[in-house]
Amino acid sequence: MPTRPQNVSLRLARPGDAGVVAALSRDLIESGLGWSWSPERVARAMRDRNTVTLIASERGKLVAFGIMYFGDEHAHLSLLAVRPSHQRQGVGRRMLEWLLQSALTAGIASIHLELRAANHGARRFYRALGFVETAYIPGYYQGKEMALRMMRELRDPRARLPDWRLPSPKSS
Template identity: 50%
Template structure:
C-alpha cells in the first residue's frame, strides 16, 4: 500500500518534533543522543539534509516521518530515518529514502552507508528490501551498549 506524502526539506519549526520522534522510535532503550540541539546542527550544516514526509488528508498535513543525511565527498551517510507508527507500511520510508538517493545521485555521490541497531529486525528488513547489503558489525556502537550493523548501497547497481 502506498500513501501520498509531501517530501521536502525540514523547517526550523520541525526540529523539536524530529528529535522527539528519534527518541520514541529510533533510540528506544538507549540514551537520547539525537537531541534538538544535535538535529539543529545537521539542519544548519552545509553538507547535511534534514527532510520530512508530511501526510496530507482532511485538509491538514501532519509530520509523518523524517530522515537526516550527511553528504561527504564520496559517500552519503544516512544518520536517521523514521516513520510514525500510524503511518508505517504505507511506503513513506521508501519515499524518504528514494528522495535522498536522487539527491545523492544528482550530487555525484554513488554510495550510501548507514548503521542500524543489530537488534532492529524491521529496519534490517526495510533496508535489505531497498537494496542495502551488510558490510560489517560494529560492537557496542550505541552508547557502548549495543552493536550496530553497517550497511551500504551502491546507487549505480539498482
C-alpha cells in the same frame, strides 16, 4: 482507517521541525539508549550545508523524517523514521528513494548507515531498498548494543566521471 500514502508530501525541514524530529528519534530510534539527537543537535544538522533533513507531512503533521549527510564521495544516512501510524505504507521507501536520487545527482558513490543489529524490520526495509550488510560493530551504541553497518553502492567509485569544465564567463 489507514492513511493513504498519496496524502503524504515531502519537503525540506524548517527550523520549527527540530523538536518533533528529535522527539521521534528519541522514541522510535534511540529508545533505551539515551537521547543523543536532542532538538539542538537536530537544529545544528538542519543548518549544516552538507546535510539534508527531509520531512514527510500529512495535512501539516510531520509523519516521517530522514537526515542524511553528503560528503564528497560518500553519504551517511544518520536517521530515518516513520511514525508507527504511517509505517508499511511506502512512506519510508519514498523518502529513501528521494534521498538516493539526490545522492546520485550529487555524484555520490555510496550511501552508508548504521542501525541497531536487533532491528530486524529496518534491516529488511534497507535490504528491500538495495542495501547490503557489511559489518557488525559490537558495543557501537554506548558500549552496550551492537550495530550493523549497511551500504548501498550508487556508482563504481573508480568509474571516470563525465568531463566537466568551469564555463568561461565570456562564453556564457
